[in-house]
Amino acid sequence: MASVSDIGIDLGTSNVVIYARNRGIVLDEPAVVAIERDTRVIRAIGTEAHDMIGRTPSGIMAIRPLREGSVADFELTSSMLHHFVVQVIGKRMFSRPRAVLSLPSGINENEKRNISAVMFEAGVRRTQLLDRPVAAAIGADLNINEVYGTMVVDIGAGMTDIAVLSDGRVVVSDAVKLGGDHFDDAIIRYLRRKYNLLVGEMTAEELKTTIGSAMPQREQMYLDVTGRNLISGLPKLMRITSDEIFEAIDDPLTGLIEAIHGVLEHTPAELAADVFDTGITLTGGGARLTGLADALTTALKVKSRVAENPRVCVAVGCGRTLENLADYARYLNDRR
Ligand SMILES: Nc1ncnc2c1ncn2[C@@H]1O[C@H](COP(=O)(O)OP(=O)(O)OP(=O)(O)O)[C@@H](O)[C@H]1O
Numbered sequence: 001m002a003s004v005s006d007i008g009i010d011l012g013t014s015n016v017v018i019y020a021r022n023r024g025i026v027l028d029e030p031a032v033v034a035i036e037r038d039t040r041v042i043r044a045i046g047t048e049a050h051d052m053i054g055r056t057p058s059g060i061m062a063i064r065p066l067r068e069g070s071v072a073d074f075e076l077t078s079s080m081l082h083h084f085v086v087q088v089i090g091k092r093m094f095s096r097p098r099a100v101l102s103l104p105s106g107i108n109e110n111e112k113r114n115i116s117a118v119m120f121e122a123g124v125r126r127t128q129l130l131d132r133p134v135a136a137a138i139g140a141d142l143n144i145n146e147v148y149g150t151m152v153v154d155i156g157a158g159m160t161d162i163a164v165l166s167d168g169r170v171v172v173s174d175a176v177k178l179g180g181d182h183f184d185d186a187i188i189r190y191l192r193r194k195y196n197l198l199v200g201e202m203t204a205e206e207l208k209t210t211i212g213s214a215m216p217q218r219e220q221m222y223l224d225v226t227g228r229n230l231i232s233g234l235p236k237l238m239r240i241t242s243d244e245i246f247e248a249i250d251d252p253l254t255g256l257i258e259a260i261h262g263v264l265e266h267t268p269a270e271l272a273a274d275v276f277d278t279g280i281t282l283t284g285g286g287a288r289l290t291g292l293a294d295a296l297t298t299a300l301k302v303k304s305r306v307a308e309n310p311r312v313c314v315a316v317g318c319g320r321t322l323e324n325l326a327d328y329a330r331y332l333n334d335r336r
């Protein structure tokens, strides 16, 4: 097999996804690093580290080095990125590939420069950055080169990027600290308030992805979960219903609708008319919440749809620019 050539990377706060030119998705792993508590020596990265969450021996802790759209731990972020890139491109002596990278919007200029340096050390000749909404739109197959308004909403774990694009430019946008993590937190708070039951982040996420919904469901579903009863201090098994999760996520859902509404309000009339015509495209893992597109369509009166494979749209968009530089080179930025 030919070695991997140029790559597109979505460095997300919960997942890192890499798309290789003419190959497709070649890496999709949680953005987690497991380190030794005392020495901070890295023990595992990605899927292996993720599997340690909540069940690590006391001397090891699993960390998400990126949180809420920014870098919480730069060193671990660098090590993780370096590890994933080397894993994909192999050790290179000659023919160093180039890369297009989409970063969380809370990353500062200094961090951007340092990340380009990390990429270079990992064997990448040249790294260029692509705005997240532009990457999401390209990955979702939207035609962004036309002078016509399209709206894309990328719902990640820590952030939601909302943008109206026309002629390849972001005309109006907003990035809000509201994503899947906040839905999980809302579920944790709800169960604590209602049942004095403390569940972990992974349990909350499981409730959201299996029985969670942004619309009331005709058929009630349920999931049995184990948490800790905060009064007795003992583990407790409880049956949670889909109606309860629907109620639990009301706050973040309302916040999301308001944020999109705000961007629509600030969109120039002609472009807003285009968006009403073409609708809203949802990308990112958070877009997979059952009933979300319907809930947005109902609340905003604008037809919303989930892109195909929403979780990987940003990485696909980054990679596609390298497959078709003639059309897309003008969107790429350099950081030296
Ligand atoms: N079926 C599902 N229903 C609801 N939420 C889901 C589903 N599948 C994944 N998610 C959520 O999607 C989020 C991860 O999405 P994604 O991989 O796009 O995030 P990210 O790109 O790493 O984050 P960010 O863009 O904020 O940096 C998680 O919060 C996860 O719980």
Ligand SMILES: [Mg+2]
Residues within 6 Å of the ligand: 010, 012, 013, 154, 155, 156, 157, 284, 314
């Ligand atoms: Mg993302």
